[in-house]
Amino acid sequence: xxxxxxxxxxxxxxxxxxxxxxxxxxxxxxxxxxxxxxxxxxxxxxxxxxxxxxxxxxxxxxxxxxxxxxxxxxxxxxxxxxxxxxxxxxxxxxxxxxxxxxxxxxxxxxxxxxxxxxxxxxxxxxxxxxxxxxxxxxxxxxxxxxxxxxxxxxxxxxxxxxxxxxxxxxxxxxxxxxxxxxxxxxxxxxxxxxxxxxxxxxxxxxxxxxxxxxxxxxxxxxxxxxxxxxxxxxxxx
Numbered sequence: 001x002x003x004x005x006x007x008x009x010x011x012x013x014x015x016x017x018x019x020x021x022x023x024x025x026x027x028x029x030x031x032x033x034x035x036x037x038x039x040x041x042x043x044x045x046x047x048x049x050x051x052x053x054x055x056x057x058x059x060x061x062x063x064x065x066x067x068x069x070x071x072x073x074x075x076x077x078x079x080x081x082x083x084x085x086x087x088x089x090x091x092x093x094x095x096x097x098x099x100x101x102x103x104x105x106x107x108x109x110x111x112x113x114x115x116x117x118x119x120x121x122x123x124x125x126x127x128x129x130x131x132x133x134x135x136x137x138x139x140x141x142x143x144x145x146x147x148x149x150x151x152x153x154x155x156x157x158x159x160x161x162x163x164x165x166x167x168x169x170x171x172x173x174x175x176x177x178x179x180x181x182x183x184x185x186x187x188x189x190x191x192x193x194x195x196x197x198x199x200x201x202x203x204x205x206x207x208x209x210x211x212x213x214x215x216x217x218x219x220x221x222x223x224x225x226x227x228x229x230x231x232x233x234x235x236x237x
Contacts, residue, residue, distance in 0.1 A: 004226035008124030009088075012224030013037035015232075016086055016122045023051050026079045028112035029066055030087025031059040031105040034122050038086050043069030054079050058087065058112045059105040060179055076115065085116035090212075091129050091136035092121060092221050096235050097195050099132055101141030101212030104167075104178050110210055113217050121221035128223045128231065131192055139165070139188035140198075141212035148207025149175075149183045155205045160198065162189040182209055 017038050021027060029039060039062075045051060046069075054074035057063040066073050087109055090102040098121065100106055113119045129135050142164065144152045149166060156164040167176045167184040175183050187202070199213045216235075223231045 005124050007226045008224035009034040010037045011228050012122040012222040012230055014041045015230045016120050016222045017041040020084050020120055025083040026054045028056050028082045028085030028116050029062045030109055031062050032088040032103045034088035038122060039065040039069050056082060056112060058108040082116040085113050085119045086122060089121045089123055089127055091127050091132055093132045094130050096218045096221060097132060098214035098218060099136055099140055099212055100214055104176055104184055106141050106212040107143050107180060107210040118219045119217050121218050123223055125223045125225050139186035142185040142187055142202060143178055143182045143209040144185055145207050146183050152205050152207040153185055156187055159201050162187055
């Protein structure tokens with residue numbers, strides 16, 4: 001099963017890169033396990049084609065991948081306008097609404113995606129759902145200021161129901177700390193939701209830095225299967 005999942009990630013990543021990465025672009029590089037295959041493919045093409053890309057990372061992991069594959073590392077300070085951003089997702093629904101942030105990099109990922117002219121998602125077919133919450137059961141990640149995590153937690157529970165849980169680290173004592181020094185709450189919900197309304201409600205709570213809901217941002221999503229097929233879904237907008 002693990003090998004099949006990795007094969008799906010790889011074919012989705014390679015197709016998305018081959019169809020969307022062009023010479024001279026500024027490229028936003030996402031985070032997570034699937035993006036590894038995308039950067040590997042970009043690195044392969046760069047050696048053959050001298051793509052002359054400037055790559056903007058969304059995380060410490062993305063920065064390391066860019067450097068490890070001999071690509072040019074940039075920043076939003078020097079390249080605030082991005083041609084293409086490629087990233088993974090925890091789940092994608094029929095509207096191309098995304099839950100992201102399972103890896104804890106949601107704020108940087110959303111900033112990079114918002115700066116891109118085109119934003120593409122790569123994933124294996126497990127992430128392709130009709131409605132959010134079908135396969136991803138860990139909730140919507142919410143980055144919060146450490147001093148405010150408890151009142152934010154209580155407020156979200158009161159406003160939206162469900163349960164906002166502080167994400168705890170697995171290999172250190174205490175909570176997960178993001179690259180920005182913040183905490184993460186995972187809002188576990190039940191049933192179908194009005195996602196634009198949920199996004200507004202969460203963001204209006206003082207202490208919330210960003211949410212892992214990416215709405216009306218992705219131009220297309222590439223879902224790969226173990227047998228080498230790729231389903232491409234484009235935005236309805």
